[in-house]
Amino acid sequence: MLPVEFWFDLASPYSMIAALRIDDQAKRYGLEVKWVPFLLGPIFTEQLGIKDSPFNLNPARRRYMFRDLERLCAKYGFEWSPPREFPRYSVYANRLAIVALTEMDPRTGHALVRQLFRCSFGDNSDIGDPHIIGHIASVFGTEEEMAVRVRRIEDQDIKDKLRANTAEASRRGIFGAPTFFVGEEMFFGQDRLDDALEWARTAPYFDLPPGNA
Amino acid sequence: MLPVEFWFDLASPYSMIAALRIDDQAKRYGLEVKWVPFLLGPIFTEQLGIKDSPFNLNPARRRYMFRDLERLCAKYGFEWSPPREFPRYSVYANRLAIVALTEMDPRTGHALVRQLFRCSFGDNSDIGDPHIIGHIASVFGTEEEMAVRVRRIEDQDIKDKLRANTAEASRRGIFGAPTFFVGEEMFFGQDRLDDALEWARTAPYFDLPPGNA
Numbered sequence: 001m002l003p004v005e006f007w008f009d010l011a012s013p014y015s016m017i018a019a020l021r022i023d024d025q026a027k028r029y030g031l032e033v034k035w036v037p038f039l040l041g042p043i044f045t046e047q048l049g050i051k052d053s054p055f056n057l058n059p060a061r062r063r064y065m066f067r068d069l070e071r072l073c074a075k076y077g078f079e080w081s082p083p084r085e086f087p088r089y090s091v092y093a094n095r096l097a098i099v100a101l102t103e104m105d106p107r108t109g110h111a112l113v114r115q116l117f118r119c120s121f122g123d124n125s126d127i128g129d130p131h132i133i134g135h136i137a138s139v140f141g142t143e144e145e146m147a148v149r150v151r152r153i154e155d156q157d158i159k160d161k162l163r164a165n166t167a168e169a170s171r172r173g174i175f176g177a178p179t180f181f182v183g184e185e186m187f188f189g190q191d192r193l194d195d196a197l198e199w200a201r202t203a204p205y206f207d208l209p210p211g212n213a
Numbered sequence: 214m215l216p217v218e219f220w221f222d223l224a225s226p227y228s229m230i231a232a233l234r235i236d237d238q239a240k241r242y243g244l245e246v247k248w249v250p251f252l253l254g255p256i257f258t259e260q261l262g263i264k265d266s267p268f269n270l271n272p273a274r275r276r277y278m279f280r281d282l283e284r285l286c287a288k289y290g291f292e293w294s295p296p297r298e299f300p301r302y303s304v305y306a307n308r309l310a311i312v313a314l315t316e317m318d319p320r321t322g323h324a325l326v327r328q329l330f331r332c333s334f335g336d337n338s339d340i341g342d343p344h345i346i347g348h349i350a351s352v353f354g355t356e357e358e359m360a361v362r363v364r365r366i367e368d369q370d371i372k373d374k375l376r377a378n379t380a381e382a383s384r385r386g387i388f389g390a391p392t393f394f395v396g397e398e399m400f401f402g403q404d405r406l407d408d409a410l411e412w413a414r415t416a417p418y419f420d421l422p423p424g425n426a
Contacts, residue, residue: 047271051289057262060388064401086391188277191404195284 003032004200005181009040011090013069016117017190018178029201037097038165040177047175053087062131079122081209089128095153096133112140216245217413220392222253224303226282229330230403231391235290236323238293242414252380253390259413260388266300292335301333302341309346311374325353
């Protein structure tokens with residue numbers, strides 16, 4: 001079975017819903033999940049010519065989004081606290097996610113990324129601040145080990161990896177987050193998580209040949 | 214139990230997915246559904262300053278949408294034919310929906326609206342053309358009766374009702390279609406149909422107090 005790729009940005013609250021569900025859901029099907037952090041900002045600038053979240057362009061849509069997230073979190077039993085800043089600066093957090101996902105054991109790395117999401121959207125912690133990120137990370141290993149990992153967010157190779165992920169996201173047609181890929185089949189939005197897993201499990205499903213989204 | 218309001222535009226393919234599912238799903242819970250046609254065009258112009266579908270502003274998002282709809286239709290067993298024009302002119306079709314929903318028996322009226330959706334997105338029929346609409350409608354009653362109903366799309370009271378629905382949509386914070394209301398609780402997108410029905414059945418659910426979306 002193909003692995004499911006989970007593309008996310010730590011600035012994206014809908015990505016949190018997927019992040020807190022995907023490993024448990026994938027496990028039920030015996031599916032492997034590959035987590036890929038990227039930056040939405042450059043994608044929105046490139047595709048829409050804006051320097052903001054599209055949700056902020058339309059007050060009606062923005063207002064609804066916060067209520068929708070509150071309901072979704074209540075439905076799944078996740079904490080929710082409407083973010084004081086939206087979108088929150090996520091470059092450092094996404095770089096730490098790259099470190100966590102490529103240099104730590106997968107179980108702990110995923111847990112650290114989930115905790116970054118929870119702190120941002122559940123506790124209203126400013127994960128744009130490297131000190132706060134450091135504090136969050138500190139319990140996912142020894143203090144010294146995690147201090148080293150957190151300092152990696154200033155290293156060129158990590159910066160380059162995040163840029164490369166963002167460029168690949170754009171190339172593959174990503175326009176928002178979360179986005180899932182099964183091979184080249186793309187699924188957008190946390191609402192499509194279960195469809196993406198179903199596709200990975202049985203593709204082509206519903207007698208529909210794989211296509212190019 | 215509160216009824217579920219189903220706000221749709223016949224130009225909206227995601228509204229079709231909801232239209233073909235909602236009555237059957239609601240029946241399982243014993244819920245009443247109120248169908249409300251409105252026009253997305255004036256909403257997009259008012260909120261975004263555009264004279265087009267937001268999907269057409271971003272080629273990546275537009276391309277994905279058509280694949281997503283193809284998959285959703287395959288999943289639910291609905292016909293799908295990528296529309297030659299998007300969005301298709303829907304003023305006449307929405308006016309006929311008002312006639313169908315307010316002047317015909319509910320079962321037949323809903324069936325006629327579903328058929329308009331199916332012809333547009335399943336058969337690629339141009340429901341922007343009053344002659345094609347007339348042809349579609351002709352089998353939902355006697356030929357004479359349906360000819361009279363179809364002529365109603367030029368009547369001032371029907372035009373006014375569609376305008377009033379669109380103004381109310383805007384006032385209530387609608388920014389896309391389909392949108393569901395349970396009381397003042399708003400749910401956007403066909404992906405939220407089941408959540409809306411669940412809310413209607415058990416509100417407030419998940420220990421979450423009703424809010425203002």
